[in-house]
Amino acid sequence: MEEEEEAKMNNQQEKSQKKNAILVDGVILNGPVADSKSGEKFVEEVNKIIMEEVVKKASDATEKVCEWQSPEQLRTLLDLELKDTGESHPKLLQLCQDVIQFSVKTYHPRFFNQLYAGIDYYSLAARFITEALNPSVYTYEISPVFLLVEEAVLKKMIEYIGWEGGDGIFNPGGSVSNMYAMNLARYKYFPDIKEKGLSGIPQLVLFTSEECHYSVKKAASFLGIGTQNVYFVKSDDRGKMIPEELEKQVQHARNEGSAPFFVSATAGTTVLGAFDPLNEIADICEKHNLWLHVDASWGGSALLSRRHRKLLHGIHRATSVAWNPHKMLMAGIQCCALLVKDSSGLLKRCYSANASYLFQQDKFYDISYDTGDKSIQCSRRADAFKFWMTWKALGTTGLEKRVNRALALVRYLVDEIKKREGFQLLLEPEYANICFWYIPPSLRKMEKGHEFWEKLSCVRKFL
Amino acid sequence: MEEEEEAKMNNQQEKSQKKNAILVDGVILNGPVADSKSGEKFVEEVNKIIMEEVVKKASDATEKVCEWQSPEQLRTLLDLELKDTGESHPKLLQLCQDVIQFSVKTYHPRFFNQLYAGIDYYSLAARFITEALNPSVYTYEISPVFLLVEEAVLKKMIEYIGWEGGDGIFNPGGSVSNMYAMNLARYKYFPDIKEKGLSGIPQLVLFTSEECHYSVKKAASFLGIGTQNVYFVKSDDRGKMIPEELEKQVQHARNEGSAPFFVSATAGTTVLGAFDPLNEIADICEKHNLWLHVDASWGGSALLSRRHRKLLHGIHRATSVAWNPHKMLMAGIQCCALLVKDSSGLLKRCYSANASYLFQQDKFYDISYDTGDKSIQCSRRADAFKFWMTWKALGTTGLEKRVNRALALVRYLVDEIKKREGFQLLLEPEYANICFWYIPPSLRKMEKGHEFWEKLSCVRKFL
Numbered sequence: 005m006e007e008e009e010e011a012k013m014n015n016q017q018e019k020s021q022k023k024n025a026i027l028v029d030g031v032i033l034n035g036p037v038a039d040s041k042s043g044e045k046f047v048e049e050v051n052k053i054i055m056e057e058v059v060k061k062a063s064d065a066t067e068k069v070c071e072w073q074s075p076e077q078l079r080t081l082l083d084l085e086l087k088d089t090g091e092s093h094p095k096l097l098q099l100c101q102d103v104i105q106f107s108v109k110t111y112h113p114r115f116f117n118q119l120y121a122g123i124d125y126y127s128l129a130a131r132f133i134t135e136a137l138n139p140s141v142y143t144y145e146i147s148p149v150f151l152l153v154e155e156a157v158l159k160k161m162i163e164y165i166g167w168e169g170g171d172g173i174f175n176p177g178g179s180v181s182n183m184y185a186m187n188l189a190r191y192k193y194f195p196d197i198k199e200k201g202l203s204g205i206p207q208l209v210l211f212t213s214e215e216c217h218y219s220v221k222k223a224a225s226f227l228g229i230g231t232q233n234v235y236f237v238k239s240d241d242r243g244k245m246i247p248e249e250l251e252k253q254v255q256h257a258r259n260e261g262s263a264p265f266f267v268s269a270t271a272g273t274t275v276l277g278a279f280d281p282l283n284e285i286a287d288i289c290e291k292h293n294l295w296l297h298v299d300a301s302w303g304g305s306a307l308l309s310r311r312h313r314k315l316l317h318g319i320h321r322a323t324s325v326a327w328n329p330h331k332m333l334m335a336g337i338q339c340c341a342l343l344v345k346d347s348s349g350l351l352k353r354c355y356s357a358n359a360s361y362l363f364q365q366d367k368f369y370d371i372s373y374d375t376g377d378k379s380i381q382c383s384r385r386a387d388a389f390k391f392w393m394t395w396k397a398l399g400t401t402g403l404e405k406r407v408n409r410a411l412a413l414v415r416y417l418v419d420e421i422k423k424r425e426g427f428q429l430l431l432e433p434e435y436a437n438i439c440f441w442y443i444p445p446s447l448r449k450m451e452k453g454h455e456f457w458e459k460l461s462c463v464r465k466f467l
Numbered sequence: 468m469e470e471e472e473e474a475k476m477n478n479q480q481e482k483s484q485k486k487n488a489i490l491v492d493g494v495i496l497n498g499p500v501a502d503s504k505s506g507e508k509f510v511e512e513v514n515k516i517i518m519e520e521v522v523k524k525a526s527d528a529t530e531k532v533c534e535w536q537s538p539e540q541l542r543t544l545l546d547l548e549l550k551d552t553g554e555s556h557p558k559l560l561q562l563c564q565d566v567i568q569f570s571v572k573t574y575h576p577r578f579f580n581q582l583y584a585g586i587d588y589y590s591l592a593a594r595f596i597t598e599a600l601n602p603s604v605y606t607y608e609i610s611p612v613f614l615l616v617e618e619a620v621l622k623k624m625i626e627y628i629g630w631e632g633g634d635g636i637f638n639p640g641g642s643v644s645n646m647y648a649m650n651l652a653r654y655k656y657f658p659d660i661k662e663k664g665l666s667g668i669p670q671l672v673l674f675t676s677e678e679c680h681y682s683v684k685k686a687a688s689f690l691g692i693g694t695q696n697v698y699f700v701k702s703d704d705r706g707k708m709i710p711e712e713l714e715k716q717v718q719h720a721r722n723e724g725s726a727p728f729f730v731s732a733t734a735g736t737t738v739l740g741a742f743d744p745l746n747e748i749a750d751i752c753e754k755h756n757l758w759l760h761v762d763a764s765w766g767g768s769a770l771l772s773r774r775h776r777k778l779l780h781g782i783h784r785a786t787s788v789a790w791n792p793h794k795m796l797m798a799g800i801q802c803c804a805l806l807v808k809d810s811s812g813l814l815k816r817c818y819s820a821n822a823s824y825l826f827q828q829d830k831f832y833d834i835s836y837d838t839g840d841k842s843i844q845c846s847r848r849a850d851a852f853k854f855w856m857t858w859k860a861l862g863t864t865g866l867e868k869r870v871n872r873a874l875a876l877v878r879y880l881v882d883e884i885k886k887r888e889g890f891q892l893l894l895e896p897e898y899a900n901i902c903f904w905y906i907p908p909s910l911r912k913m914e915k916g917h918e919f920w921e922k923l924s925c926v927r928k929f930l
Contacts, residue, residue, distance in 0.1 A: 051518075096589070149541070
């Protein structure tokens with residue numbers, strides 16, 4: 005009886021809704037857009053899966069790092085195809101489970117990689133907030149909190165570099181930071197470039213070490229400078245740029261009539277973890293009026309450790325610095341800052357396009373907070389926030405401990421390698437990169453000549 | 468009694484831990500790194516706040532879009548400073564509440580913006596998964612699932628453009644997509660550019676309409692071409708590029724000895740929402756052997772609607788397309804694809820740096836899945852995944868409904884504007900941009916001469 009009445013009422017309600025419906029082009033405009041209750045439920049269910057399968061397993065070294073499947077196998081295991089009709093929630097939840105199951109657990113205590121150092125609960129929580137709020141950090145009116153947060157983080161990073169002031173912008177990666185710096189440098193020396201381009205300007209030449217990150221070459225190509233105008237400076241046997249060689253190369257470039265403008269030193273190289281001698285390089289840059297960029301994407305984190313910041317001795321003399329807190333400091337991908345010593349507004353002058361639909365000049369607040377025009381992007385993610393949250397939670401001393409612990413672990417592993425048969429250390433590490441050979445039993449007695457190294461370099465085949 | 472015993476046991480455990488401690492540089496290496504239980508709890512608490520304060524309020528139009536505070540006020544309301552010591556969990560949870568409170572609710576039903584169209588529960592859940600797994604999409608071994616997902620999404624987007632095959636890459640924004648295309652085009656015509664740069668190459672010139680997005684200028688500046696070598700083609704009074712004017716400009720550039728190489732047409736302009744006539748523009752590009760890029764960052768979503776895809780008639784003739792599912796399709800910021808008609812590997816040839824530490828050639832799987840070398844980035848986010856999840860959940864028909872609904876709402880609002888006193892429509896919209904004037908009572912009787920328009924353009928002062 006009650007059910008019948010309810011059905012009747014629902015029916016009446018439906019009819020009345022249909023009667024009042026605003027119908028345009030076959031769409032009922034005042035009907036519900038999405039079933040929000042069921043949507044909320046779905047998000048809650050996925051959150052539960054994430055807590056169980058990811059967050060709570062993150063500290064468990066007995067779990068697998070990865071359930072390896074070849075591309076061909078994985079394709080058959082996952083239902084990847086996008087179809088005309090949607091899937092049910094139970095099916096979607098199973099897909100979420102599958103995605104997690106077959107993904108690499110980058111937070112795993114046994115996963116070793118330059119980009120990862122475990123799970124950070126604070127930055128993770130902050131990233132959930134960012135995703136839920138879905139901001140775009142270009143103008144204050146749309147991202148008030150995140151712009152102030154970015155300002156606070158940049159200020160602190162600049163303080164740790166040792167500059168009195170400066171400017172900066174979070175952007176999608178160390179590679180992009182290096183591009184920003186390279187373009188900024190050429191704009192500083194040749195401001196006409198922005199309008200006129202490279203034609204009519206002497207051949208620009210830049211310098212970096214043989215051990216630099218490959219993004220320096222990518223940047224030179226992308227910016228129209230060309231990879232052959234990247235002059236690679238010899239490194240010593242520890243992977244550090246040799247200042248005398250830099251001096252020679254700069255002289256050589258000048259003699260051939262090119263225009264040297266930019267040196268990209270590396271603080272923490274990709275393979276060996278080497279730190280270029282910044283002070284000596286800064287002397288050369290000052291002498292020749294060159295922009296000194298330090299790619300500290302990897303090594304920058306050491307600045308937070310009183311014990312290890314000497315690795316970056318001289319960094320305060322840099323003109324710009326790339327620093328990625330998403331690596332050793334675990335802020336989550338991506339969290340990368342380009343920092344610039346200039347505080348006269350160079351970054352904005354170089355990158356602004358003054359789009360009138362977005363960066364109106366007659367707003368009712370201080371438009372210096374509309375930092376979007378310093379960027380090559382239009383919409384931009386709030387990447388500073390996750391690092392800010394971790395810093396808030398741990399304090400500088402907590403971040404310092406993180407760095408000290410990483411480098412203490414390196415000391416321990418190096419000692420273990422030295423003690424263990426069949427392992428050979430390549431060189432004493434300066435930072436968190438430990439390069440060693442595993443020598444399989446079949447090669448252990450062999451003389452270390454040509455054949456030995458040949459065979460060792462394809463050791464996978466022998467295992 | 469029991470408590471005492473427990474305390475005793477804990478004490479013994481601690482002593483035994485200290486005895487077995489591995490101490491290096493003052494760091495106990497085999498102690499716990501972080502309190503994982505308390506970290507997990509924190510993430511759970513933040514998740515609860517997100518569910519209550521963001522997700523469950525997302526469909527509620529009675530909530531505020533924004534609790535406005537000036538930068539100076541907001542700075543005093545939030546504790547932004549980063550200190551030496553960390554904060555307690557209750558303090559951090561309060562900070563999370565504050566961040567949410569003072570942030571703009573971009574998912575709000577009353578928040579109108581090109582980038583936003585409400586909340587999408589599926590993409591949101593997918594984004595939570597991505598943040599928890601924290602992948603970097605460069606090689607298959609580190610992102611097996613996300614690389615296959617990206618492949619599946621790109622394939623489907625290419626299908627909707629109408630190409631038989633193609634290539635593509637998700638990247639951080641429509642602006643960056645436009646840069647990718649511009650650089651790819653010049654590489655195609657002048658492959659030496661990658662090594663040699665722009666010197667020795669005739670003055671490159673590109674074309675776009677007056678109504679284009681400002682990123683085209685930014686790209687020309689960043690890539691070393693220079694903004695004055697962007698030739699702006701006149702648009703008609705609906706904001707569409709006039710093909711005859713393009714033809715004239717190309718001829719003009721040829722006559723002055725420049726090298727025209729690239730046309731960036733716009734499908735959905737920023738202000739008026741206009742669609743350039745792609746078929747006519749494609750004719751001109753074919754005739755002059757120019758790369759036709761279509762910036763469909765905003766308008767691309769219409770491709771999924773059988774009713775509205777005619778807006779992009781001719782897009783299958785484009786050489787490349789930028790399309791952002793993070794706008795009308797609600798995938799979350801950022802979700803942007805550059806799509807390329809070429810399937811001969813141009814994208815990889817143009818962008819690869821063959822970094823040997825990452826893209827080894829002797830891996831035990833098909834290395835064509837290591838798509839990272841097609842990118843200007845090194846670490847890269849799994850942006851395709853959130854869109855894939857929404858597509859899975861709604862099916863193509865669900866996405867189609869989303870587009871149809873948005874454009875039906877436009878029809879409705881236009882009719883309301885026409886009916887209402889004090890409002891004047893600027894032009895009949897083609898897409899989801901509705902341009903209108905609000906005419907305050909003091910101006911309604913005034914003749915529409917110089918003074919009227921002058922006063923109307925600073926209407927804020929009159930309110």
